[in-house]
Every structure is written in structure tokens, then in C-alpha cells.
Amino acid sequence: MDTFLQVLAFGVLRAGLYALTSVGLALAVGVVGIVNFAHGEFLMLGAFLGYWLFVLYHVDPLVALPASAVALGGLGAVTYHVAIRRVLQAAPLNQTLLTFGLSIALQNLAVVLWTGDNRAAPIPYAHLSVALGSVRVGLPQAVVSALAALLTVALYLVLDRTRTGKAMQAVAQDRLGASLVGIEVDDAYRLAFALSAGLAGMAGTLLVMQFAVSPYMGLSFTLRSFAILVVAGLGNVRGVLPASVVLGLAEAFVEYYLPGGTGWSEAVFFVLIFAVLVARPQGLFR
């Protein structure tokens, strides 16, 4: 029973990480309708920001979060203005390729600036954990999960309760209709894209507590985020949390309870996605 609870906890913590890294992408897809391949690179830049702030100025990643949100949010707004805005009407393929080119460029800009090294930030509390009864919970993972929940709920609140949020939802549903009732479509898109990049940046900064920082770290998170979005239903920002929980728990249980399971957990992940798409293309949570 103890082990079961422990594995359950592993799954939930992992779900927190997944939700944190994909909610921004869900927003970009849901509101702007852009499948942003450079999402992982925004995350990577957020991670480097957190890394350098910690290594050079001893700023804790948690303290660096607002800086990261502002910096990456700004970069997102600029990216929207310079590039994304011009392909809103274009074929989805062209949008994909644009963000893909952007992703290559950002990745290699990071290589030129900071080399391709993997870097570790020596966060003094990274290896600590809290015991809840018989269950041990890693401190950084707990922080990540709590913040994932907080940011996601905050995002829901913004979308539902504020004028701007409602404008974003209106634009997402019907661009033309929204513009007819006087919503500044362009502003709503820009804000949504900036918010998306800012969320990716914050996620990246938090990852510094647990993982190696390198220019190549983004891609695996981008791919996983796509998968989570599919399970949630593309564009369904609200589905991200439950989808992350499903994937996190499924993986953790396969990895622990199946002999040799860690090698197969990835297959489970992709088979699940394939099955969901074929059986319920609208996603599990819609």
C-alpha cells in the first residue's frame, strides 16, 4: 500500500511538471491557432535566464520567475509582431514551418551564445524532500506542481473573469465575429501569444531546479506538450490539467509495476495518443 501511494505521488508530481510545460502551448494553440514548434525554445531561454541569474547573481529561480515571465512574454510579443502575425491567414503548413525555422534559429543562437554544454545549477535545496506519512515528495517537484496548479487556475480565472480573457476566448471562437463586436483581434492575439511565451519561460526557469540546462533541452518538452494537447483536445486549455494527470499516472505505474517497464513507458505514451486520436479526435476531455 505504501509503495502504491508513493508511485501515485510520483505520477501526480510528474503531471504537475507536464501541465506546467504545456499550458502555455495550449494557450497559443487555443487562442491564436498556431502550433508553435518554438515553444520548447522559449522554455529553454527561460531556463538559461534562470540559470545565469542563479550562477552569476545567486538569484533563486523562484525569485527569478517574474523576470522570466516579463522577458519571455516580451519576446513572445515581439515574435508575434514580427513573424506570427503575418502567417495567421496562411496554410497551417506554412505556420508550422515558420515556427520550426524559428526554433532552429533560437536553438542555435543559444549554442552560439553559450555553447552546447549541459549545465547544472547547484540549487542548495534541490535534493531535499518532505515526508508525508510514508510518502516522500521531492521539494522542487512539489514546488513545480504547486505552481503548475496555481498558474493554470490563474489562467482559467483570467480567461473567464476578465474582459481581456473573455476577449481572447471570443477571438478564439470566431475571429470575424469578435472583430465585428469591437474586439481588437490583433491585441488579443498578441497578448495570448505573449502570455504563452511567458508561461513557457516561467516553466523553463523552474526546471533549472531539477534539470540540466542546454540549448537542446526544448524539443523533448515540445513533443510531450503536443501529446498532452492531443489528449486534452487541441486548443482546450482546460483539458491540460486532467490530460497531464492521465499521462503522468499512466507512465509512473507502467514504469514501476511492469518488469522492464521504464523502457516501455514511452510506447504507452504514444500508443495512448494514437488511440485517443483515432477513437476520439476531439480529445478525451471535451
Added chain:
Amino acid sequence: MGSRFRPYAWAVAVVAVALSQVGAQPPTLRIGAIVPLTGPAGVSGQFMQKAYELALEEVNRTGVLGRRVELIVENDRGDPPTGAAAYVKLVTRDQVVAVIGGLQSSVSIAVAAQARQRPVLMAWTGAAAVVVEQALADADWFFHYHPWQYHNADSTYRFIRSTGARTIFLAYEDGPFGSSAVDEARAFARQYGLEIVAAEAFKTGSPDLTPLLTKARGSAADVFLFVGFDHDVIPMATQARQLGYSPKMILGSPPSWPVGFEKLPAGNYITGMALWVPSIRHPASQRFVRAYRERFREEPSSYWAPLAYTNLITVAQAIQRARSTELGALVQAMRQTEYDGPIGMRLTFKRSLYGRNQGFTRLMAFQWQNGRQVAVWPEELAEAKLAYPAPWGR
């Protein structure tokens, strides 16, 4: 008549002058290197490129066969077609006398396929997979510096045996790098009286290794052997501490360690296998580290640096010994190599399981102790004693 031939006369004069220039200054001796400078293996490749620069300066202080050596470095980007084309370029266009470098297995095989068509001396640093060795079993122009996978395994289990440990939990990344460590692992372990109680694969880049580590803790093995990449050792080390997982030894063998790992509290007392670490007690190694630091203002923190240095120096020496650039003579001269270089082990070329010319055959072990890689095995390179069982958290 005269005016009609004047242009030709000019041309002849120009050619004559050019030829006399050639006579006055012997043409350079060209060596080609194929390394990945970009892509995920680019970090190791850049270490190699810098070490080649260092070695080249040294070689050109005296020259080879009275000529200056010119090194042409080609970036294979870790892509087999690019590596294969680079070989063709070096051999046909640049007319190099030898091709050095090399890192990944797939690129090595693609390059060797071209080398079969147009053989020159191939003094190769990379690839540890035995399939590469088998594929080149008959090639006497192929000299291989890096230990093969079974050499790595042999050193690893010999070292574990020397600590007194008996049981091992093996965790490996499921790509070609990690999986090669599982082949015949049980047989090797048995040979040294060790038992692998379980072997589990994981996906490299996985952010969460806690289920794997919990399994390992349940197995109660003496040693947790972790074959993953540099970015995998960070979650492994921190999550092991979070779970309070305290085997007698955690042994990792990533191709390199992340920058800043030395400052990671969870990294203390983790043990590693490597071809070389900068701290070994060996004069040639210490000279190399000093020269590298001075020249590039950074640490040569990857073994690919001294390996590449050794690579170019020994090829240059062999050319000098051969007194010729003819392939047969070069092969003979390479076989006479006896080099006590920065790696800290003498380099000679002998037959291996399948191959004809194998260089290094042994790894060394080190332990992270208070922010330093401390060589602990074999004894002749050891700087301090291995802390065993590891005093985790103390």
C-alpha cells in the same frame, strides 16, 4: 609569329616561377579530421578541435618530414552522409595522407564505407559499438583509439570487483549508447564474481526517474550502475537523494559530465568511469591540462580533448617514422606506436577481439569528492581512496 606566342611564353614563365616557389618551400603535408562541431555531439567535437589545434602547434614546431603540417577539419554534424562526403573531399580534393577524428558509430561506418573505395590511413578516435569493429575487422588501414564497448565493460566490472561489492542494479538509457552496455553485461559480471540483480532501461531525457530509483532501492543491490548521458545524471543524482536511496556506490559513465556538476550537493560521492579525468597524477596529462588552460582559458573537462591530442601527435610521429606518406609504410609505422601521452596509459596498437589495430583498452574510475573528480582506480593513477560505502549526505 612572335606576338602570337607571347601569351604562351608568359604562361610558361608564370608556371616556372610558381614551380620554383614550390621547390623553394616544400608543400605542406595535409591531414584531414572529421568531427561533429554542431549538433548534440558538438560539445565533444569542439573539445577535439581545440586539442587538435594545440597538437598542431606542437607538431609544426619541428615539422614532419621537413614539411609543415596542415590540418583540415571537416564538420560531420553527426550525420552519416555528411561524414561520408567529407571523407571523399579530404581524400580527392585535399589529397590528405591520413584521416583522423571520428565520434559516432553511424558516421564511422559511413566514412569507412568510403574509405574502402579509396583507402588512406584512418586513425579513428570514435565509436565504441562492436558492430563497427566487426564491420572493419579486415581493414588493416583502420587504427582505433577509443576502447570498444567490451573493454569499457571489462574495466567497469573489474573496478566494481575491486571495491568488494557483489550485486549490481543496472539502469541504462534505451538508445545505442546505453543498450550496448547491457549486451553480455551479465557474462562480464559473472566473470568477476558479480551478479546483476536487475537491468532496467529508461528513456534519455526523462525528467522523472523516481519509479526507476524506487525499483533499484527495492533490489537492495550494492551498486547502482547508471549508463546515461550527461543530462540524465542530474535528475538521477538529485532524485536519488530525495528518495534517500543509499546504495554502497552509485557508478555512472556518461560521455561527459554537465558543467557545474561539481557544485551539485547531490553529486558528492558519485563515482564515474572515464578514459581520463584532468586530475590524474601523470606528468604528460598535467602538462596537457596546463597548456590547454593557457591557450583556451577553460578546462579540458572532456576526455575527448586529450584523446584528440594523442590522435594527431601519434599520426604525425608515425609519418615521421615511416619517412614516407605511402599507405603501407604508414600502417607499419603506426603499428610501432608507443606513446606515453596525456591519457596516462601507454598507447600501442594490438589486435583486439575482431579488429587489427586497437589502441586504448582500459578505463579508469574516479569519484566526485567535495567538488573534484578524484582518480581512485587503477592504483597507479589513483590520487585518493574511494569512499566506499559512500557516506551519502555526510
Added chain:
Amino acid sequence: MRDRRLWLDVALGGLFVAGAFGFGVWAEEANPYRLAQARTVLLYAVLALSWDLLARTGQLSLAHAAFHGLGAYTSVLVVRATGLEPALGVVLGGLASAAVAIPLGWVTLRLHGIYFAIATLAFSEVLRIAANQIAWAGGATGLVTVPLFGGRTVLQYLFLLGVLAALMALSRALQASRWAYAFAAVRTNEAVARALGVPVVGCKVAAFAVSAFFAGLSGATYAHAFLFINPLESFHLGISVAALVAPIFGGLYSTAGPVLGAVLLRGGEDLLRERLGAGYPLLYGLILAAAILFLPRGLVGACQGWSLRRPLARPAGRAARRAVAEGTEEA
């Protein structure tokens, strides 16, 4: 007039193939380096044009890595087991990919756009993980194989050129036939297409199978040219991406576009790498992004746009009809 356009394309295509043939024969002795590079360019061109065939039915596939890998694995395993001539193994590789594509196409029929893309991506990844676990297929370490045509680069090059020429002819013939309208209808509006009597299921599955056949052929040739396969590299996501980047860059839904894109991108990447050193991928990424911003219909689209602006050269009706046939998506 349509005939004249067809003949112009055939003439241009023929000129390209003849030029490439001449280059191959010349370069074997004179410039083997560029020949080795050109062989890789042809591999990419086959991959890119075969991807475009499928894209014409509106399917954004990321399964090309799967077909590339399947072709490679089939051929290598068959050649190992039976000692078959690699040239025949390559054909078998293509057929195996096509055979897998038919049921896959069937299952994923209902999916569109990014959903289809992610389903095919998941399919590729599942194949990779499965290949990783199968010991007799070399497991994660991979397998070494024997060379095609005894490893003679020029013969491999000419073989690939033949494959590409056949694919170009097929692609051009499709565009000249009623199938072009059927594909365009399926792409732009499936319900309408069905109502018009277009066999939607047949179109999609057939395009998938033909596309997979050539991708498998390309993968198997790759395997017997570079002699090593493993799950990580043979099913690499980068292959799928390369297959779609070239058509988008060169011009979608055309014969010339994907080929031109492959030649310029792969050849250009080599040139950038030779000239710029380690920083070149930065510029490469920027060029890709800029191409989308400034040439949204690819190079071929930009050229057509330029020639369409010359009033004497093109009667307006033709342009309109072509726009329908190509289903240009900017509305």
C-alpha cells in the same frame, strides 16, 4: 494550351534529369566530392516529392520517418537473411512501407491537419520503440549491412536519379490527369468532394501508399549507401521534418517545388557549413523562417506569381483554373 504547359514541364523536367545524369557521369572522375553530396540531395528529393504527393490530399504527415525506417529495416533484414541482391531488397523495402501505409491510411482517414500530424508522429515513435526492443533486428545498437551496387557512388546516384525521374513523371502525370482535381477537392473540402463523387477514401489511401513506397525506397537506399541502421537514426523525427521542409520551401503541390527545395536546402546547407563553420545552423533557421514570411507559396509559387503578373504571357482564365487545380489555400 494546357498541352503546351504540360510539354514545357516535361521538357524542363527532362532537362533537369539529363543534366543530373551528365553531372553524375562527369563527376565520378572529376569531382567525387560533389557527387557524394549530390547522392544525398537525390535521397532528399525523393523523400520530399513523395511527401508532397500525400500532402496533395491535404494530409500533413509526420510518418515519413516511419516509412523511411521501415524500408531500411525490411531491406537490411531480408538481405541479411537471404543474401538477396540489395537492389531487390530496396524494392522490397518500398513495398513493405506501402503495405503498412494502406492500413495506417485507413485508420487515420478521419484525422486532419495537426491531428493527423501528431497521430503519424506517434506511429513513427511506436515503431522506433518497437525496433529498439526487437533483438533479432539489432535492438538499440542497430545493424550493419552490405552496399548497393558494390558501393559505387555513381551507380547509387544514377539509380536514385532513375527513381526520382519515375516519381517526377508520376507526379506530373497525376497533375495532368483528373486526379489532380480529385486531390484538390479532397484537400479543400472533403464533404463537397464526396458529394461531387470523388472517391475520397480511395484517393487518400492510394496517395498514402504511393508516397510510402517511395519513402521506403529512399530509406532502403540510404541504408545500403551508408551501411548502418539503428532505431534512433532510422526512425528519427528529423527525417519527417526534412521531408516536409523541402516542399514548403520549394512550393507545395507541384513537381518542381519539392525537388527544387531539396536541392537548394540540402545543397545550400552543405555550402553554408563549408563557408560559415559551426555557427551555420543559426543562419539556416533564419532563412527558413524568412522564406515563409516572404515567399509564402515557396520558390515555385513566387516564380509563378512573377510570371502571372506579365499580362501577355498568361490568359487570366488559365491562372484561375490553375489556382483551382492547385487548391491554393490563401482565401
